[in-house]
Amino acid sequence: MxxxxxxxxxxxxxxxxxxxxxxxxxxxxxxxxxxxxxxxxxxxxxxxxxxxxxxxxxxxxxxxxxxxxxxxxxxxxxxxxxxxxxxxxxxxxxxxxxxxxxxxxxxxxxxxxxxxxxxxxxxxxxxxxxxxxxxxxxxxxxxxxxxxxxxxxxxxxxxxxxxxxxxxxxxxxxSAGRSFPVEVAHFPARREEAIEHQAKRAIEHALAAHPGDLLVFLPGQREIARVDAVLAAAGIDADVLALHGELPVEQQGRVLQPAADGRRRVVLATNVAESSVTLPGVRVVIDSGQAREPRFDPNSGFARLDVVAISQASADQRAGRAGRVAEGWAYRLWPQSQRLEPQRRPEIAQVELASLALELAAWGSAALRFVDPPPAGAMASARDLLRRLDALDARHAITARGRRMLALGTHPRLAAMLLASDDPSRMALACDIAALVEARDPLRTRSDAVAERRQALAAFRNGRVGADASRSALAAIDAAAKQWRRRLRCDAPPPADAPAHAVGDLLAHAFPDRIGRQHPQDPKRYALANGRMARLFDDSALYGEPWLVASELRFEAKDALLLRGAPLDEAYLRQAFAAHFREGDEVRWDANRRALASERIERFDGIVLSSKSAGRVDPALAAQALVDAVRELGVGALPWSEALAQWRVRVQCLRGWMPGLGLPDLSDAALLASLDRWLTPAFDGKTRLDALDEAELGEALKAGVDWSQRQRIDQLAPTRILVPSGMERRIDYALDDHGEPASPVLAVKLQELFGMNETPRVAEGRIPLTIHLLSPGGRPLQVTQDLRGFWERTYPEVKKEMKGRYPRHPWPDDPWNATATHRAKPRG
Structure with missing residues (x-):
């Protein structure tokens, strides 16, 4: 060939x-x-x-x-x-x-x-x-x-x-390809028609109108099963075959070979058939326009497969499958008016990056060349999780445990759980839980208990499948659990029965940030180790548990909703996570009293277990608490003098006008983000927010600007300017609503500028001042950035109007050569 x-x-x-x-x-x-x-x-x-x-x-x-x-x-x-x-x-x-x-x-x-x-x-x-x-x-x-x-x-x-x-x-x-013309059409859906029924109509039409086999692209196994069921009920005259990554090798091989008896075939496939797989005899493609692709799911903490619209490139590639052996036809099951993204977005931009962060730590460098670099925020979150899992140390270096986790080739959360115990029975149980967490839900009920799913798996192994369970899903989970036991060299059989606490104790190693303790006043609410709150369903199977761990949460504006979890044994928690329990004095900002409060607090990570007053505020802890107060209240709570506020605005203006100066960012957001660095030293020894004075704030703010830069700021953005009257007048600097530099303003009486022909400028002549020309009484007469144009075109009208109102002030016919003054009558 x-x-x-x-x-x-x-x-x-x-x-x-x-x-x-x-x-x-x-x-x-x-x-x-x-x-x-x-x-x-x-x-x-x-x-x-x-x-x-x-x-x-x-x-x-x-x-x-x-x-x-x-x-x-x-x-x-x-x-x-x-x-x-x-x-x-x-x-x-x-x-x-x-x-x-x-x-x-x-x-x-x-x-x-x-x-x-x-x-x-x-x-x-x-x-x-x-x-x-x-x-x-x-x-x-x-x-x-x-x-x-x-x-x-x-x-x-x-x-x-x-x-x-x-x-x-x-x-x-x-390279050129081997392809024949493909006629593309959009096959309209009927009102509120499910995808399987639209696909069935398209398949029946294609079988009647065109020769050859059919390739039908569907998002995943669930949709393949539904379309297979409606085709079986319709009794179409063709072999219906499935093609997806979870099929046994023998069944995949059957699909990839031509039909031995010449019967027509309808292949229901996921996007595995989109490329690198040749299906002989296909003349018609029916495309749902959808695929299951990884998206970060904050509910579970993993990347989940979501049904999303495909890209235009994928749609073109799918259609091309119909033109491999002869001319073909492609039917698209979405409206012609629907516009697709040109290319598929890279996964690195839209999934959780804990696995990537662990790989880079093992490699010893994060400074690699990526076609699209990983987002900084996602990488920071990933490293924070890896530290909780003891896979990275405080310097982001991989630990010995992290290397063992990496070798398992799964998500670091699951790897941490699989390595949590050396006891063979617990290892086998961990393999079951890992398979359950990775898989689609085998139960059709809304129960939030992971233990119920483990029980359904145990029943399946004994030949029993409940009415609310999926046999195929349980079979896939059982197979995955066997693979995990093989990988861990665990010879112990999975336990027939496991207490609910045993499931939770293992899950805690995968989700240490989602360990929760029941709220003392509201039994349906739980404080989580990550500092957030979660609540239970009204009919939760976990109601009344003092401690639990959530394997799946739905994050909402206030409390997260616990979708799936398991109870925890506190004694086990204190033994296995002893380093996360701590007691000590803490100083915090009391917003109601607008003062610091000192407390003796016992914690499990972000969960407060008990607290009592510790009396006098420890100065060694106060500085950080005061910085936290500013973080909560905003930088406006600091004692800004007018001069210091103007200095800050001048720096921000110069950053916009002359970025090459390398001046620091002093915006609210930047100052809040770096409070620990620049403000903490200023609060040293202080126990009150108002103990910081304007001078100390100024020194703290300017500490990041060296002497030569301060000199340049004064040269390039002076606070005052000498005008022809011999007086120094103030320049006001400002930022617009978007934080961008506005034109600086010079407000001055018109008579003080006689003889000045050009508009004064700052920033090495790049930025003209906006001149507010004032009357002798200090009222605005004109706003301009074109002083020459004002003298030529506007001054004669102003002089005519003002001369009678202010007769004791000079209004010369020739302002170009008149003597500037700030007085009513020039001396002499």
Whole structure:
């Protein structure tokens, strides 16, 4: 079989011989996934080393390895093999390894030299999974510092090739694809029609109107099951097959092979069929326009798969699947008026980053080159969580426990729980809980008790499935728990019965920030370790528990709503989390009394267990409490003199006008964010907010500005200016409502400016003053930034009007050459 990419392979080989990086754009069907690795096996620069190809999806990884092995007349595990989570088919002589994203990260972390690897191929890079972005960043770091000979190739059908090639400083090559015309139409939904019924109508229409097999893109397994059910009820004349990442390998293989008996097929697939998987015989694509993609879910603390609209690039790629073997048809199940985003947003911008932060800590550097850098706020939150889990120390360095967590290849929360006990029975229970937390809910009821789900799993293992439980979901959870026991080398069987407290005691290691204690006045409310409050459902199964841990919360404006959790044993908590219990004197700001209060407080993290007055305020603790008071009240609570407030505004103006000066940001937000640094020393030894005077505040504020910068501020933004009358007049500086510099104002009597032809300026002549020209009585006559224009055009009218009103003041016909004065009659 000849693939379109074949003609480009010599040029690709030549490019990689001359340059260590390459961006390859090739449409679906071009053969890049299965032909390029084989073509590179004989490259001189590769020698006898391996090629590792990153394939984001397990289905595609197995399929690609299988197809390449078949081309060589071998079985998988010989020259070509694959490694995915919980599955390894690689032999001693394997030279092409197809791996999923987490596997590549582990390879790089375990052996940064990548000994024995000559090339890394990143397939379908346009999907922009977090693990793929991290893998590329690590690979570029290895290439820059250790392995200049390592080849890195990024491949995709719908890649922003120009941007990526510029980022990599790499050549960019494009291959033709094998495609036929595809006619695209939008298949209208009926009013309030469910997606499965709209899909059924589209499938029936396509089977009647067009030849060939059908490929139907649906968001996930749930939707596949619903469409399968309505098609079964309709009795359509075709084989209906599912395709998603959780299917057994045998069933996936059946879908990827042509029908032996020639019957037509309807393949119900997730977006695993969007790329890198070829489905023979497909002539019609029916696209729901939706996919399940990771989004950070603050309720659970994990990235969850949410149903979202696909990008335009994905829609085009899906439609192209209908034109692989002949002309085809694509039906879109969304209105033609609906506009899609051009490209898929990278996961790094929208998921929780604890796993990434732990990987970077293990690597020893966060200064890696990412196509899109991780958001600073998300990284700070991730590191805070990792410190709670004892995976990082106070300097953000990885701990020994953090390395053990990383080796498990799961979210750090779950890894912390899986490592919480060496007791085999508790380890087996932890495996069950990890599988339950990761999976979709197996119960159809609204119960908030995790223990009930564990009981349903135990019943399933004994052959009983309750009416409110999903057999398929429990089967998947049971399989995942077995994999975890295998990974942990845990030989103990999962306990048939586990007390609810045992479940909660383990969950506490995954969610230490969500440990809660019952409020003494309201039994449905709980104070959480992270300082927030949570409340129970009215019919909560957890009602009355003094301590609990929440594995899932819905965050709301006031109290979070506990969606799922388990009770905790306080004795276990005090033993396992002893370092989180502490007692000591604390000084806080009492807003009602507007004074400091000293208390002896016992805490569990952010939960106050008991408090009593400690009497006199300890000065050693007072400074921080006063700073906290300012943080609560705002910087306006400080004793600002008019001169100091103006100095602060002058600095802010110069920052806007002349950013090259490098002056500090003195906005309210910046000052509040840095209170501990600049204000705490000023409160040293003080126990009252009003004990800080204006001079001390000024010194604290100006401490971050050295003497030479202070001199420049006075030169560039002077507070006063000498006018022709011989007097110094004040310049007022201000910021607008958005915090941007406004034009500085000089208010001066008109007679004091006789002889001044040009508008005075500050900031090395860049900024003209706004002159408020006043009458002899101090009333405004004119506002201008064009003094010359005022003398030429406006002054004659002003003189005519004012001369009779102020006859004792000069109103010369020639203000250009008149003597300026601040008096009623000039001397002499």
């Amino acid at each position: 000849q693939f379109p990419i074949a003609s480009l392979l010599p040029e690709i080989a030549a490019s990689l011989a001359a340059h260590p990086r390459l961006v390859l754009e090739a449409p679906p069907g071009a053969g890049k996934t299965t032909q390029l690795p084989l073509a590179l096996l004989d490259a001189a620069w590769l020698g006898d080393r391996k090629i590792v190809m990153l394939e984001p999806r397990r289905v595609a990884a197995r399929a690609a390895a299988g197809f390449m092995a078949k081309q060589l007349g071998e079985t998988v595990g010989e020259t070509v093999g694959y490694r995915i989570r919980f599955e390894n088919k690689v032999g001693a002589h394997t030279r092409i390894e197809v791996v999923t994203e987490g596997i590549l990260t582990r390879m790089l972390q375990d052996d940064p030299l990548l000994d024995g690897v000559g090339a890394l191929l990143f397939d379908e890079f346009h999907e922009r999974h977090l693990a793929g972005d991290l893998g590329l960043a690590l690979a570029l770091d290895v290439q820059a510092g250790l392995r200049e000979d390592l080849r890195i190739v990024l491949m995709s059908a719908t890649l922003d090739g120009e941007k990526i090639a510029g980022f990599l400083d790499a050549p960019r090559l494009s």
